[in-house]
Amino acid sequence: MKVTVIGTGFVGVVSAAVFASLENTVIGLDIDEKKVSSLKQGEVPFFEPDLEKLLLSQQKLGHLSFTTNYATAIPTAEVIIIAVGTPSNEDGHADLSYLYASLDSLAEHIKDDVIIAVKSTVPPGTLMAVEKYLRQRTNKNFELASLPEFLREGSAVEDTLHPDRVVIGVDSEEAFQKLRTLHQPLTNTILKVKPSSAQMGKYSSNAYLATRITFINQIADLCEHNGADIEEVIAILGQDKRIGSHYWYPGLGYGGSCFPKDVRELARYSQEVGESNNIFNKIHELNEDRIPKLLEEFGSKVGGWSGKKVAVLGLSFKPHTNDMREAPSVRIIPKLLAAGAHIVGFDPQALTSAPYFLKSHPQLEYSSDIAAAIAEADVVMALVEWPEIINFDFESVVYTKPQRLFIDARNQFEILALKKAGFKYQGIGRTYAD
Numbered sequence: 001m002k003v004t005v006i007g008t009g010f011v012g013v014v015s016a017a018v019f020a021s022l023e024n025t026v027i028g029l030d031i032d033e034k035k036v037s038s039l040k041q042g043e044v045p046f047f048e049p050d051l052e053k054l055l056l057s058q059q060k061l062g063h064l065s066f067t068t069n070y071a072t073a074i075p076t077a078e079v080i081i082i083a084v085g086t087p088s089n090e091d092g093h094a095d096l097s098y099l100y101a102s103l104d105s106l107a108e109h110i111k112d113d114v115i116i117a118v119k120s121t122v123p124p125g126t127l128m129a130v131e132k133y134l135r136q137r138t139n140k141n142f143e144l145a146s147l148p149e150f151l152r153e154g155s156a157v158e159d160t161l162h163p164d165r166v167v168i169g170v171d172s173e174e175a176f177q178k179l180r181t182l183h184q185p186l187t188n189t190i191l192k193v194k195p196s197s198a199q200m201g202k203y204s205s206n207a208y209l210a211t212r213i214t215f216i217n218q219i220a221d222l223c224e225h226n227g228a229d230i231e232e233v234i235a236i237l238g239q240d241k242r243i244g245s246h247y248w249y250p251g252l253g254y255g256g257s258c259f260p261k262d263v264r265e266l267a268r269y270s271q272e273v274g275e276s277n278n279i280f281n282k283i284h285e286l287n288e289d290r291i292p293k294l295l296e297e298f299g300s301k302v303g304g305w306s307g308k309k310v311a312v313l314g315l316s317f318k319p320h321t322n323d324m325r326e327a328p329s330v331r332i333i334p335k336l337l338a339a340g341a342h343i344v345g346f347d348p349q350a351l352t353s354a355p356y357f358l359k360s361h362p363q364l365e366y367s368s369d370i371a372a373a374i375a376e377a378d379v380v381m382a383l384v385e386w387p388e389i390i391n392f393d394f395e396s397v398v399y400t401k402p403q404r405l406f407i408d409a410r411n412q413f414e415i416l417a418l419k420k421a422g423f424k425y426q427g428i429g430r431t432y433a434d
């Protein structure tokens, strides 16, 4: 099948490479010339396991190419997949300007009977608006579909090759059959639903996971008041089949490029349709308040942040990616600097993206060596469960500060080992005597 993917960011480039690996002829189209030029050379401009290898092999086989030119990428396409960004506006609205700009550019080039599938996360009702918009710009026949994406950065290739489900929101049976044929090699779990259900399903999925994170953070905070250990509480919860033991992450709250913006959009949408008494506003508010609240609590344990040396381990929003969009580090580091702390940041992959995301803080130091980053620290703050950080031998370092606090923001470390290394331990929702 001839497929063009518009937007070769995290989602688009993975989809393009995976569809190419299924022997489709795929063109990745982006307006970012720098990005396209590096993709043409087989270089992925961000870190994602297994992607570069797949990209190179598919380009060599001639299944995959990249361009910035709508006039060459659109007329041949049987299926166009739109995967441009839909970031949050200041008021929480999903910014659909990239989506509409892509429609403006593609309209004059489409051929009859093309299927245009919107993979970008967009609010319910958007597909109807897109249909009206495109009909005003072309006389060609086309079918629209909603094709929400559920991949996780850090395991994006694996998730796309083996999705839990593929959701196809369509009105037309013909369009469904074509998109089903495209996805059939990936899974048998293909759900045909209304376009609005597909969009609601995507928002609900992210909002539910964000709610789960917020819920366990609230329980963790209560544990701090009574000596309970949140990890033991999770073990109890997990044995209940109605609840399950997976996806419990007490910590600093949710971040990344999707959860914060999708919860905000759902809150805004609820408000717009008159459902103003909803949990989404509260989830967003609790998540926003979490880092300031915890920083104040942690700061009180070291006599305030002023003049303290803090090693921040893990700058990406989660392991196995260098994406720092809404990462805890991006919210924490400016606050610590403003409070007078000196910061050294370490990350196995995100040292390349950190100077961009934290560009207004030139005083921030970076180290590519954990031992060097922590040797002089008063406080070590482990924000992300990178294996390089979890498996590091903290006892092997010669420290200069006699009093040291270790903040385990993901509850991932052996408390005894850290104590042996001379740290006072501070986890989330677990209190242990020194």
Ligand code: NAD
Residues within 6 Å of the ligand: 006, 007, 008, 009, 010, 011, 012, 029, 030, 031, 032, 035, 083, 084, 085, 086, 098, 099, 101, 102, 105, 119, 120, 121, 122, 149, 150, 151, 152, 153, 257, 258
């Ligand atoms: P991204 O910002 O990494 O990539 C978007 C790309 O679109 C950029 O390369 C940009 O240059 C390109 N673009 C913008 N306007 C364009 C235009 N008019 N024509 C061609 N290209 C254009 O975004 P992303 O993280 O890949 O997310 C894309 C969509 O997928 C969003 O709606 C997001 O919510 C959703 N999503 C993302 C993830 C994730 O983990 N990143 C997961 C599921 C869903």
